[in-house]
Amino acid sequence: MTTTTAARKRVQAKAEYDAFLAQCPSRKLLDRIADKWVTLVLAALRSDGSHRFGADCAGEPRPMRYSELSRLLAGVSQKMLTQTLRSLERDGLITRTVVPTVPVTVTYELTDLGVSLHEVVRGLKGWAETHMDNVLANRATYDNQVA
Numbered sequence: 001m002t003t004t005t006a007a008r009k010r011v012q013a014k015a016e017y018d019a020f021l022a023q024c025p026s027r028k029l030l031d032r033i034a035d036k037w038v039t040l041v042l043a044a045l046r047s048d049g050s051h052r053f054g055a056d057c058a059g060e061p062r063p064m065r066y067s068e069l070s071r072l073l074a075g076v077s078q079k080m081l082t083q084t085l086r087s088l089e090r091d092g093l094i095t096r097t098v099v100p101t102v103p104v105t106v107t108y109e110l111t112d113l114g115v116s117l118h119e120v121v122r123g124l125k126g127w128a129e130t131h132m133d134n135v136l137a138n139r140a141t142y143d144n145q146v147a
Contacts, residue, residue, distance in 0.1 A: 063107035
């Protein structure tokens with residue numbers, strides 16, 4: 001009888017990730033990534049901070065302070081932004097840096113892993129902005145047919 005090493009078990013488990021299965025850890029990660037605030041925070045951390053139409057968030061990664069993120073992400077509550085930033089830090093997608101100044105300066109920045117996800121998020125954000133008129137027209141057509 002052969003034994004399976006811990007390393008081999010990890011390799012097998014990784015090969016068996018299937019987000020269609022309810023208990024798969026990748027499903028929980030997809031849940032997190034699909035959150036609107038996660039998507040917007042990831043996009044914001046690679047933007048130039050402007051709200052101009054068509055801004056594609058394609059700048060270089062740069063640290064942003066909490067207050068800057070809060071201003072950029074219209075409508076996010078302090079509690080929700082804090083929870084989102086903590087979850088992203090826990091997953092290794094962003095880093096939090098505290099500089100001992102008066103008052104203390106805290107910045108957030110994408111990690112290499114976060115940058116790789118940002119590329120996907122940027123595409124999704126761009127798709128939504130580009131196709132919103134089509135979606136609105138389809139909704140109106142659907143609503144008129146159902147009513």
